Amino acid sequence: MVGGGVRAGKVYSKALKCLENDYSGKQVAFFTCSGQGGDPKGYADAKAKFVEATLSNYPKISPVSTEAFGGKFKILGKTVTDTFDITKVEAWALELGKLFTQ
Numbered sequence: 001m002v003g004g005g006v007r008a009g010k011v012y013s014k015a016l017k018c019l020e021n022d023y024s025g026k027q028v029a030f031f032t033c034s035g036q037g038g039d040p041k042g043y044a045d046a047k048a049k050f051v052e053a054t055l056s057n058y059p060k061i062s063p064v065s066t067e068a069f070g071g072k073f074k075i076l077g078k079t080v081t082d083t084f085d086i087t088k089v090e091a092w093a094l095e096l097g098k099l100f101t102q
């Protein structure tokens, strides 16, 4: 599983670096965490911009599943907005568990 947060419209560079690895013969799932991903009105755009557009730069990767989660926006350690939904993360993890053991 590869994923990371989003800042100023860009997925964290460490996550992008992970996507450069050779995953031949391996199952890959990719996710992002962003403020927009947890907003029902912004979700589809977040999935297109942060997940699908990012993966289009790594054509060798055919993910078994992708997701755009919400996130916590903190300034000086204080949470300003919180669109993170742990229930959604847990549901996705269970789904991945099934996919990865097929």
Ligand SMILES: Cc1cc2nc3c(=O)[nH]c(=O)nc-3n(C[C@H](O)[C@H](O)[C@H](O)COP(=O)(O)O)c2cc1C
Pocket (backbone or CB within 6 Å): 004, 005, 006, 007, 008, 009, 010, 033, 034, 035, 036, 037, 070, 071, 072, 073, 074
């Ligand atoms: C400086 C900064 C810039 C951000 N830029 C965006 C953004 O462009 N779009 C967005 O949807 N969320 C944005 N966010 C919200 C983050 O994506 C959210 O806080 C996410 O949880 C970050 O991932 P992390 O918790 O793993 O660090 C930003 C947050 C910070 C602190």
